[in-house]
Amino acid sequence: MDSNRKRGGVPSKTSSELVRLDAVALDEDDEILPDFEAEVDDGRRVWVTAVLERTAVVEPAPGEPKVLVNRHRLLVDPRRLRVRHLASKEAARRGREAARQLRLQEHNPAA
Numbered sequence: 001m002d003s004n005r006k007r008g009g010v011p012s013k014t015s016s017e018l019v020r021l022d023a024v025a026l027d028e029d030d031e032i033l034p035d036f037e038a039e040v041d042d043g044r045r046v047w048v049t050a051v052l053e054r055t056a057v058v059e060p061a062p063g064e065p066k067v068l069v070n071r072h073r074l075l076v077d078p079r080r081l082r083v084r085h086l087a088s089k090e091a092a093r094r095g096r097e098a099a100r101q102l103r104l105q106e107h108n109p110a111a
Contacts, residue, residue, distance in 0.1 A: 022071035024078050033082040038074040
């Protein structure tokens with residue numbers, strides 16, 4: 001059994017330390033990495049296995065089926081979240097444009 005997981009009963013954090021998952025401030029190019037503990041607004045402790053745009057996949061207890069929960073129903077300690085910076089959309093667009101220019105130069109070497 002995973003010792004990092006809490007099961008039922010009294011929450012380990014005070015409500016002042018917890019914020020709604022959908023209220024966590026992130027830069028546009030950041031995403032929250034999975035595998036952290038959260039509390040559903042009805043008091044249940046769950047383990048978050050994936051964070052999607054408006055929902056999260058949670059495991060209520062080890063071995064139980066995973067379920068979707070709206071992000072606004074999940075309370076988390078923002079200091080415990082891990083965040084990954086994504087390549088910006090603009091950088092990706094510039095990369096695609098540079099690759100396109102190289103292909104054009106290969107097909108038209110005289111140009």
